[in-house]
Amino acid sequence: MEHGICMLSLVPLRAETSDRAELVSQLMFGECYQVINTEGNWLQLQLATDGYKGWIDFKQHTAVTPEYFSRWKSSSHARTLSLLQFISINDFQVPVGIGSYLPFFDGGSIQVNEVRYGYSGPASDTSVLPSKTQLVEVALNFLKFPYLWGGKSMFGIDCSGLTQQVFGICGYQLPRDAYQQVALGQEVHFVEQTQPGDLAYFSNAEGRITHIGIMLEGQKIIHAHGEVRIDQLDHTGIYNEGLKRYTHQLRIIKRILPSNA
Known part of the structure; x- marks a missing residue:
């Protein structure tokens, strides 16, 4: 089974093997995955972070060794905090947005396979669980980002992409979609009892979870x-x-972090 890493600013993850297919999510720079299927010029991936599946154009694939993938998957990685920064090697630069991964970051560089790339911007500390204050501070950086179904970046983001990115930057991995995220945490029974960092879920007329904040x-x-x-x-x-x-009609509120976080 082949393994890969996103070495572009952002790569669309699609539901089917077509550029016209639904955007189901996006790969962030530095994010690893397994290739689980191929069809023509398309590769079906399963992300190492949340297990999400989708298709990318083969031209946007960068291979990594099985050893690197295994080490990447078993490690926690810093994330970029600036709206825009650059990964560099020699005269080559890749622009990266907030929430991009910094594999094996040592304070000044990252590692992909055996090559180190420079990064001098601010980075998150994922070694400890976030505080409520930290979550709120990170979330406010996303204000005014436009809505985009399947998006996870400053150029477009959806509701569950926002929550996944904010918690992920703070070192807490959530599943990709709202209906998956609602399975986590403890219920908060009254709106008046909410704390910063709690997740509120909303349903449609059929009772299906369709929104989160x-x-x-x-x-x-x-x-x-x-x-x-x-x-x-x-x-x-x-x-x-x-x-x-x-x-939006409120369905349930969940507390992901401990009350004393």
């Missing part, structure tokens, strides 16, 4: 809806002051 102080929520924005939450759901109406 991160709680802030004062019963406010940061979420991706048209853009990453802050709105008010009550027992009914999210109230959009600009639209003068509720946009």
